[in-house]
Amino acid sequence: MRNLAVCVFRQRLVARILGVNIVPSSRNRQETRAPPRAQTLGFERRGGTRRFGILRGYWTALCVSALCTFVSIALSLLSATAATGKLQNWPFAMTFPLGILFITIRCGVGPAIFMAAIGVLIFDFIFIPPALEFTMPSVRDDLKLGVMLSVAAIASVLAERLRQQLELARRQAEVERLRNALLIGLSHDLRTPLTALVGAGTALHESDLDPAQRREFSRIVAAEASRLDRLVGHLLKLTRLESGGLNTKPGTQAIDETIGAALCHLERQLGVRAIRTHAPEEVPLTSFDPVLIEQVIVNLVENVIRHTPEGSPVEISVFAQHDHVVVEVADRGPGVPPGEEERVFERHYRGPSPPRDDGGMGLGLTLCRAIVAAHGGRIWLENRPGGGAIVRFALPVEKSASTPEMSHALDAGAPRA
Amino acid sequence: MSEPATILVIEDDPHARTLLLFTLRQQGYHCLHASNGADGIAAAIKHEPSVVLLDLGLPDLEGGEVMRRIRESSRVPIIVVSARGQEEDKVAALDQGANDYVTKPVAARELLARIRVALRSVQTPEASADTGILTLGDLAMDFDLRRVTVAGIEIHLTPTEYRLLSVLIRSAGRVITSRQLLREVWGTPYEEQTGYLRVYMKKLRYKIEREPANPKYLINEAGVGYRLRLPE
Numbered sequence: 326m327r328n329l330a331v332c333v334f335r336q337r338l339v340a341r342i343l344g345v346n347i348v349p350s351s352r353n354r355q356e357t358r359a360p361p362r363a364q365t366l367g368f369e370r371r372g373g374t375r376r377f378g379i380l381r382g383y384w385t386a387l388c389v390s391a392l393c394t395f396v397s398i399a400l401s402l403l404s405a406t407a408a409t410g411k412l413q414n415w416p417f418a419m420t421f422p423l424g425i426l427f428i429t430i431r432c433g434v435g436p437a438i439f440m441a442a443i444g445v446l447i448f449d450f451i452f453i454p455p456a457l458e459f460t461m462p463s464v465r466d467d468l469k470l471g472v473m474l475s476v477a478a479i480a481s482v483l484a485e486r487l488r489q490q491l492e493l494a495r496r497q498a499e500v501e502r503l504r505n506a507l508l509i510g511l512s513h514d515l516r517t518p519l520t521a522l523v524g525a526g527t528a529l530h531e532s533d534l535d536p537a538q539r540r541e542f543s544r545i546v547a548a549e550a551s552r553l554d555r556l557v558g559h560l561l562k563l564t565r566l567e568s569g570g571l572n573t574k575p576g577t578q579a580i581d582e583t584i585g586a587a588l589c590h591l592e593r594q595l596g597v598r599a600i601r602t603h604a605p606e607e608v609p610l611t612s613f614d615p616v617l618i619e620q621v622i623v624n625l626v627e628n629v630i631r632h633t634p635e636g637s638p639v640e641i642s643v644f645a646q647h648d649h650v651v652v653e654v655a656d657r658g659p660g661v662p663p664g665e666e667e668r669v670f671e672r673h674y675r676g677p678s679p680p681r682d683d684g685g686m687g688l689g690l691t692l693c694r695a696i697v698a699a700h701g702g703r704i705w706l707e708n709r710p711g712g713g714a715i716v717r718f719a720l721p722v723e724k725s726a727s728t729p730e731m732s733h734a735l736d737a738g739a740p741r742a
Numbered sequence: 743m744s745e746p747a748t749i750l751v752i753e754d755d756p757h758a759r760t761l762l763l764f765t766l767r768q769q770g771y772h773c774l775h776a777s778n779g780a781d782g783i784a785a786a787i788k789h790e791p792s793v794v795l796l797d798l799g800l801p802d803l804e805g806g807e808v809m810r811r812i813r814e815s816s817r818v819p820i821i822v823v824s825a826r827g828q829e830e831d832k833v834a835a836l837d838q839g840a841n842d843y844v845t846k847p848v849a850a851r852e853l854l855a856r857i858r859v860a861l862r863s864v865q866t867p868e869a870s871a872d873t874g875i876l877t878l879g880d881l882a883m884d885f886d887l888r889r890v891t892v893a894g895i896e897i898h899l900t901p902t903e904y905r906l907l908s909v910l911i912r913s914a915g916r917v918i919t920s921r922q923l924l925r926e927v928w929g930t931p932y933e934e935q936t937g938y939l940r941v942y943m944k945k946l947r948y949k950i951e952r953e954p955a956n957p958k959y960l961i962n963e964a965g966v967g968y969r970l971r972l973p974e
Contacts, residue, residue, distance in 0.1 A: 581954050
């Protein structure tokens with residue numbers, strides 16, 4: 326028993342140092358019937374890695390410092406025996422900045438500066454005579470240290486900038502890929518409702534039809550026209566996604582407001598369906614393009630309407646998790662066949678039993694993914710314990726969100742006439 | 743309806759115009775129409791319609807110019823009916839003096855609802871609403887006592903929240919742009935501070951709405967502004 330506890334403790338410690346949260350694999354999770362909120366673990370693992378990633382960065386910096394020190398001492402000893410018998414400091418001056426550069430690229434500026442500071446101490450301790458003692462450096466040594474530190478600092482800044490650019494480029498490439506896939510398909514899709522419209526319209530206009538046929542053809546015209554309207558709407562949303570065209574200002578959007586706007590637009594489609602929303606007031610304001618995120622919510626709820634029996638409820642919740650705002654749309658429909666949770670976001674995926682004639686084109690979720698990716702967020706689907714599916718999307722909250730406090734000052738002022 | 747209201751339709755596309763006129767006449771409205779800006783302005787001044795439906799993409803004049811010229815001599819409600827659906831277009835039209843904005847393709851129901859709101863605002867001029875009690879569904883605002891109740895329960899509002907709600911309730915049913923709201927509640931220097939508006943609208947929603955994320959009254963129009971919804 327005690328051994329087990331020690332083992333678990335050790336496992337946790339190692340995991341903590343390495344920056345990994347211990348998360349049961351997805352298969353285990355399904356079997357253990359985790360409580361609903363625990364389903365978000367898949368997300369926590371990502372957020373968690375970043376949180377512990379900071380600790381991990383400093384830990385790596387420490388390890389690399391030790392390695393650099395060993396290498397430089399070894400080189401020093403080698404060269405010392407060959408020449409004067411005195412400890413040389415050039416190997417240190419060479420290996421340490423290299424190590425700092427490595428740390429900057431892998432772990433960021435903080436750990437790199439931390440390592441530079443360690444470097445100064447080690448340099449002082451080992452290489453500045455008297456050796457193995459901390460001494461106040463002379464002007465010359467001062468200069469050496471200064472140069473080393475500034476090289477590290479400059480390299481840090483450059484590497485950090487490069488990292489950000491790479492991240493941005495990666496995100497843009499992802500959005501671009503999704504957008505192109507959608508665009509190519511959409512322009513083709515437009516022809517389908519157009520064909521039906523031209524056909525039905527011509528028949529109504531030119532042929533002798535009995536009243537039942539007329540009714541049927543007018544129904545086709547109306548249905549195909551609204552399908553065309555939806556496609557054109559998607560096309561317009563796609564043009565907004567073009568190369569960083571996101572209309573966002575930091576900390577200026579309330580997610581509950583955007584959910585409300587989406588539900589208002591869906592009012593007629595929802596009919597008698599019960600909608601339950603759960604949006605705590607503490608969920609912070611964040612930045613997103615309200616038109617696009619409204620489209621994401623509209624698409625998700627439309628999907629529920631399309632794939633679940635009439636009268637089956639829709640639940641929408643919002644919560645803040647780490648540095649993200651997470652929105653979830655849950656239903657009590659048939660869910661998705663296990664293993665296809667990712668495929669639903671592919672273009673033209675329409676599920677194992679495509680629903681009734683509803684004008685769905687298998688576009689909605691792909692567009693959602695493109696929009697969320699453009700915001701630097703993530704969207705995923707899970708089957709729900711007890712039946713149904715949950716689609717969640719997470720949007721990052723930036724640190725400099727506007728504070729309500731600043732407007733309290735205004736509120737305290739005298740009412741304007 | 744005692745006497746049919748007159749609606750002026752300014753639209754250059756013949757099909758769209760035919761359908762609009764058909765829908766309106768079916769509802770018993772008396773209709774006038776013009777196919778370009780100049781004729782539209784002339785008709786708006788000469789016949790004094792109750793509502794103007796205006797398309798923005800006219801062959802001779804910009805929609806904004808038509809609105810400006812009509813506004814020089816008339817306070818008739820103008821509803822823009824346009825294929826331009828971007829928020830910037832909506833905001834520009836509303837700030838230029840349009841009372842409402844609907845995007846093509848527009849559902850007949852939706853258009854008729856907006857026309858009813860516009861006609862109602864003609865019957866109850868905004869200025870007179872500073873006193874008395876205004877009731878919308880279970881939301882009631884007593885302007886004399888500066889008291890707001892929801893389903894009979896008094897809601898405590900800060901002065902700013904009260905001002906915000908009173909601006910919205912006075913124009914109930916139609917969209918007010920963020921800029922207009924900021925100007926009326928905080929003053930012209932704060933016109934661009936959408937952050938304030940977002941914070942206060944959120945507070946108001948959490949005080950007034952039973953389900954803030956599925957609101958009954960305080961409706962947001964993404965990127966444009968807010969609308970206090972009239973109960974059906």
